[in-house]
Amino acid sequence: MITPPRILLVEDDENDVFFFKRAFESAGIPINLEVATDGRRALAILRGEAVYARRDIHPMPSLVLLDLKIPYMPGLEVLRQIRASKEMAKVIVIILTSSAMESDLKAAYELGANSYLVKPSLQEDRKELAKLIARYWLEKNQV
Amino acid sequence: MNQPPRFPGLEDLLTKAIDATALSIIETMREPLLVLGADMRVERANRSFYAAFNLSPENTLGRFLHEIADHTWDIEPLRRLLVDILPKNTSVDDFELEYRPREGKPRLLLLNARRIVRAGDDGKGWILLAIEDSTDRRNLDVLRENEKRYRTLADSLPQLVWTCLPDGALDYTNTRWTEYTGLPSEALLGNRWRDTMHPTDRKDTYERWIEALKGNVTYDLEYRLRRHDGKYRWFKVRAVPLRGKDGEIIKWFGTSTDIDEQMTAQHLVEESERWLQLIMHSVQDFAILTLDHEGMVSSWNSGAEAMFGYAEEEILGRPAALLFTPEDRDNGVPNREMETARREGASLDERWHQRKDGDRFFSSGTLRVIRDETGELRGFTKVVRDITDWKRQQQELQEARDSLEMMVEERTAQLQDTVQQLETFSYSVSHDLRGPLRAMLGFAEVLREDFGPELGATGGEYLGRIISAAHRLDRLINDILLYSRTARANLLLHPVDLEKVVADAIREEPSFQPPRAEVEVVHPLPHVIGHDASIMQCLVNLLSNAVKFVPPTRLPKIKISAEKTGDTVRLTVEDNGVGIAQDDTKRIFRLFERLHPSENFEGTGIGLTIVRKAVERMGGQVGVSSTEGEGSRFWIQLKAAP
Structure with a gap:
């Protein structure tokens, strides 16, 4: 049996979490989703700290979907720390945010984001995006 | 015959040769006479001869002519003349001779000589030499000659030459005088000449002239004399006195020199010098000074x-x-x-x-x-x-400039801050508004998906309206963000291949492609100077409009072409849509303007505004021409790539 890919969704908006899960479900893509509602928790999960120390329960994610406007620690800082550490440096980070503000876009790529996507508004588009992520980043992309 | 016979032989001879009458004639002649023999011995001399040359018969008679008077008569030219008289029977007429005695002044003698013969003599004859002392007569001639010469000289001089008596009465004027005044000499002589003097100069001059006449001061005056044409000219008048034995002045010799031009020139120089001084001293705003070659101050104006x-x-x-x-x-x-x-x-x-x-x-x-x-x-x-004041003003100006610059910097910083705040605001708008909107839209869709059949036809229609409205709001927010980004973004302009951008734009939306639309591109399309993403945005917006504003029954047909004129390129997107009324062609490029009710055509009213802003940011222009009901031609004009 193939283990579904481990995805960390860093998102504080419950609705978006709901739509995201639903998009993968309706696209028929099985995923092992972990949700972090703030930046610190996201880093804790990635580093395997505290309650996330047990990798058998909280395995290292292979893909991070990162919102930029999140509590405690901004998404860009999370990204910076990911790229600064040896262990996490190779994890795929896709920025998934509400707006494509130029300064954020530029900063994100400079800090080493793999991709930058604007959250789609329509369910159809979300489903399409879920498929694209799965096909490109989880299947085709060679790390 | 009262002359005593000293030489009996000569007496005899004379008796034979000359009769008593002849002898007495010789004696009575006032002019010295000599009778010489053929051998040039003095045979006879009259009293006047002895008197004139201070000789006596003793040291004269019987002697050779060239021996007498201490050989002073030994005059070669005379001898040559006399020698010829007897043999050739010639004569000497008015032979002028300067006779130099041993003592006293040389005398000018006029000699005449003839051969005289008496019948019965040996035929040789004697020479009669008549001597005339013309010294005095000659002197008078010379005097006359001199006077004539001096008058000629005086007349040839450019000056007015005159002589006057000690009392100032003019007794001679040269012709210059008469020429100058145009008056005859008689009108000048005496004191009449004074009428030609300038009235203004008369009084002053007269007193000095009187003093000068007395010989107390140098006769050196300047006054004006009237010319024949009535004009007065300046003269410098100088005179020297001729004094007698006791030093008394006998006569004045004078010249009057025309110095009018000099006076005028000098006057001009003085005037201009005075003027210069006046100017120099009237200049108060400038210090004007001169220094000598060693740097010492040599003149100093009042400034x-x-x-x-x-x-x-x-x-x-x-x-x-x-x-x-x-x-x-x-x-x-x-x-x-x-x-x-x-x-x-x-x-x-x-x-x-x-x-x-x-x-x-x-x-x-x-x-x-x-x-x-x-x-x-x-x-x-x-x-x-x-320039102290000027400098202070400069300083104040500089300070004002500096403070203005500081103010500008402050304001710029404030503006940048405001822009930053606006950016943050638009970020908030996009992020914070879109979140809830996305939830509304999302859950409405979920509701339709999961509970659609249970809502019934009317419930389904209401839900559809919620979804449609939310979706429109979402795009509106999106477009506002896009517009503000277009207006703000730094566009780096570079050559852009329109072929590529047009192809990309057509590929962007399925609605631009068959079977939903027909797009014809007139090749080739040139390169322009612009920003590729912005041109792409413009084309997408124009194509969106082209396919959108078409009557439902009509297949959108679009033609894209470009025309290069000079250094600009006009890219035209021509459609077969509903067209735009002439009055509306300006309005459509404004923010939120919509020509059509949203029920008929979807849209946010921002698309063309974004096109206009983007083209303007690239230094270009945008426009439209349209025929209502038939279609529109939108164009954007950009700089051609070199």
């Missing part, structure tokens, strides 16, 4: 006095270095300035100067060399202007 505080008599002859500040003096600035002027002709500078009272002022000055025609350095002129 200089006002500016530096030194009176003319205080500073003349003193070094101009006094006007400099002690620091400048110590640093050798005054000498350096002169050196520069000497080398380059002038030295221009702005510096602090020091007044006599120690106050300082800021000045702008020029030191310039004065050279004469030969290039020899004669000194310097220095012109100084007090």
